[in-house]
Amino acid sequence: MSPRNSVLEASLTRQRIVDRGLMLASVDGLEGLTIGRLATELGMSKAGVLGHFGTKEGLQLAVVDAAAELFAREVPQHARGVPPGLTHLHTLCEAWVSYLEREVLPGGCFFTAAAAEFDGRSGPVRDAIAGMDALWRRDLGIHIRRAITAGDLPADTDPDQLVYELVGIVLALNHSLQLHHDKQAPARARRAMQRLLRNR
Amino acid sequence: MSPRNSVLEASLTRQRIVDRGLMLASVDGLEGLTIGRLATELGMSKAGVLGHFGTKEGLQLAVVDAAAELFAREVPQHARGVPPGLTHLHTLCEAWVSYLEREVLPGGCFFTAAAAEFDGRSGPVRDAIAGMDALWRRDLGIHIRRAITAGDLPADTDPDQLVYELVGIVLALNHSLQLHHDKQAPARARRAMQRLLRNR
């Protein structure tokens, strides 16, 4: 390894750091993610890791971004091409449950863990987490409204209430999987969603 | 202050430490709760704090116990004397929502935060958290089954499914309150619960 890498090599190294950081943070939290441990696991020096982000907060923000990209790849992208309305909403929810069921990240849903960790603080990391969560809720709301317009859901459906309840079902799924290793949880999540999306 | 306190004084000091520790941990997590900070806030030395628990893990276990006692005082105890069946279940759920709505702990639901923090680890602290959660779910299940037996809920109700969905509603409540300061969340939680407990 040459001490001075090309721009391409540097960006690949950065990607490696962020990917590993995301996995570590999903288990130990964004604060439990330490530069020293990350460096050791990657066979790098601490300064080498930190150089890509400036500060630990910079690293945390990069990990939040990576988590958002992973989620976008795993959930909304799976519904690409599916016609709007209830079918689209259903595809979205199934991809969401499947994403947690397959335990793509070792610590489960990154944003659930990060929200619990940072909701009592202030600053850019907390804001980034809250912003991503708000974006996803907005997305869900849009698809719910389309399903209402299409006549797939009752006209008196409260979109924000439905978003709230769907989020609850998935939070319970993540909780049951991570804390109790309850293998029945995905089936329970699907059953609860079916009831919400079918006959209200 | 005499350097050697009586047994009573020592137990009162211990209570002060645990109470403050619970408040700090609800915001910063059980790992973010440091002995040094706790000592400073209480005007004590680190050794004085640690002496009551031996290790940090001992302190964490004491805080988990205190959280369970607080929850028991705030939720199940509020339903004491209420006849079994749907009325009891309803009282329990209302006390549960109210507990979070009033923000009794500054960081919201201690067990939600602690579960998210420790679910990826192993050891006595994780086990204590999971055990308390399992106890509360079992309690809920018992009251649901009583309501079914009393004919207050449909005979084909799946008790564990209902527990799952109630837990989800409360997890969503805690999430909305702590991350988004959404003041409509308690109303949404009550609406979702009403629908689950009334006409299924």
Next chain:
DNA sequence: CCTACCGATCGGTAGG
């Protein structure tokens, strides 16, 4: 319950 320590690790910097 205190003072006075201990080694380990934290985030971060200087300089190359």
Next chain:
DNA sequence: CCTACCGATCGGTAGG
């Protein structure tokens, strides 16, 4: 991207 540091703080101990 490295080595070699820095001060601060961590959990914990010795001894009173």
